[in-house]
Amino acid sequence: MADESDQRSVLMEIPEPQAKITGRLRRSYMDILCSRLSVGVRRGTHSCGVRRGHLLDAGSGRRQTRDGLDMCETSISKQLLNSLLLAEQMASVSLTSDLKLLLEDLHQKKTSVYRSIPYSRLASNRDAHCYRKARPHLMAFKRSCQDGGRLLLQNAEWEKLLEFVQTACRYTSELPQWETGTHNALREHCFNTLAAFCNAALQKHKPTAHRARELLRRFKMAQVSRRAISLCLEELEKIVQEYQSGESQTQIHS
Template sequence: MADEADQRSVLVEIPEPQAKVTERLRRSYMDILCSRLTVTHTCSRRLRSEERHACNESKHLMDTLLLAEQSVQMASGSLTSDLSLLLHDLHQKKTSVYRSIPYSRLGSNRDAHCYRKARPHLMAFWRACEEGGRVFERSGEWQKLLEFVQAASRLSGELPLWETSEHNSLRQRCYNTLAAFCTTALKKHTPNASRARGLLRRFRAAPASRYGIGSCLKELEKILQEHQKITLSHTQIHPSI
């Protein structure tokens, strides 16, 4: 009898299935499923955005690696005088100057604050002018040096002009450095009239200070006068031409 009572008590203590718990579990499952679908959709959009960003980053990385390789070669003195590579490097550094300027500000983007942001990139541009010129100077490739100077002075003229005149000193330093290379090259190599006029035009368009580029202007003016004399003499000898 005692065994039968114990069995009945055990059966009575077993709770019946609760419908509310089952319904709650069903709702929880649906919530989890919906949340996973939402996360999947969000991740898909994020992945597409990250793929586009990755493409841009990849291109930037390739440019960075190319310039880094060039810097290593330049530091070791083994850089070949590849004019297009050096000018590409210089163009990239000019682009970095403009990228560093915070254009989202409400005020001027040529003030002291923006200059401080751009200054490291301006210094890098000036160093590229100096290092590029040194490459051709060491190798004695005077024609290429003049081509580099002409292109680099054009890029220097495209650098931003700042509100404070002192902040434009790095721009002037670029012109002074290039003018010094130009003067050295002109003593070794006489360019044709077209290149001489192009160089003269670039340096005449430089900032107001003529201290660093005066000797270069004199050399170019002298060369153009010689070209004019040769042309005039040739015309007198062959008046029909």
Template sequence: DLSINGMWTERLEDSCEKPDEHPTPLTKQQLEQLVRSLILVEQSQELRILAPEIKVLQEDLQLKKANVYRSIPYSRFGSNRDAHCYRKAFPYLLAFKVSCQEWGQVLLRRKEWDAVLEHSLMAWLYTSELPQWDTASHNALREQCYGVLAAHILTALQHCSLEPSRGHELLRRLKMAQLQSQSIVPCIQELQRILGWAQHLDCDL
């Protein structure tokens, strides 16, 4: 099970929400290491599948995004995007980021270039649907996700062989992704180079 329901959630909550069992609060670095280790456990159970189905990875991202929203306390008064709500959601935001990063790396190691592109663009959409926090610095994790996904896309583009029709489709999708973050621009430039459109770069961007 790739979700953070069940045992995964219990272990995360045990580490993050029970101070009597952990007198010293976890630092962000320790928490990131914890989340990464839990997701690697998930992956170790799934790696017997030769090529993870994109649908399975999509369900994983859907569940992790949903868990972010479930973790945000409901408030009839005031903002539910303030620092208090961000702290509640942070472990689940981190789980989302690590999932994007680690599953993308699994696909890269397997040289599943087309799957890397599809997974990264799908994860890009889910990243754009994460909460927008009141404090600008709290949105840094979203930008980190975009940066990771853009790096995965760029690597895949540099290694894959694209039919012209597939290249044009990807270019359209990458330009749509640019509406969320400029991190995708190097990917657009690389794909235009591949398609022989480098001379139009300045006009298109």
């Protein structure tokens, strides 16, 4: 009987709790983030500028590990700051009347359209599948045309608006032409919108003779939709004829 009670007592014994894992053995959030940032950096060097051994060597001391994490935090903070500055710069494009920034943004949108088209396919890269890939970027291009022209129109910057319209029409003419006719409707919509801005500018502002001839020549050289900008061409031709008739009368009187 004594032997059975001893065996039962042994089976009923509860093992002592194991020691908790110390914080030194756990990987902190910053360690994991730093290790992810190390992709693409040469082997043996941490992306934050610290040797891996300095972070992982338990005998190197607390200060070296803390310094490594501090440098990693600084690097991450700089990356976040750069991202925020870039986002702010892109957002400011919609609020600025700087013609150079507006045209650069429009050019980038046109480039994004072509980058979105898959060229590795054996089939045509102007079919419906490729159009669906490029459609979000085409919509972004259309919004840039509308927002840029509307901003210059509201600020009554007529010369800038005429230059914006002419360059935007050229960029629009360089967009892909799709196999399905309805897919080209967005391209025609851009032409119509830009033509409306051009007409509004010419109603409020009469460019110089040289400027009118230059705009007329550039509009005719660009492969733009003549139906959409026919009113712009007619107005510019009218302005050029007025200058020519005025120059003729001046020569007669002189």
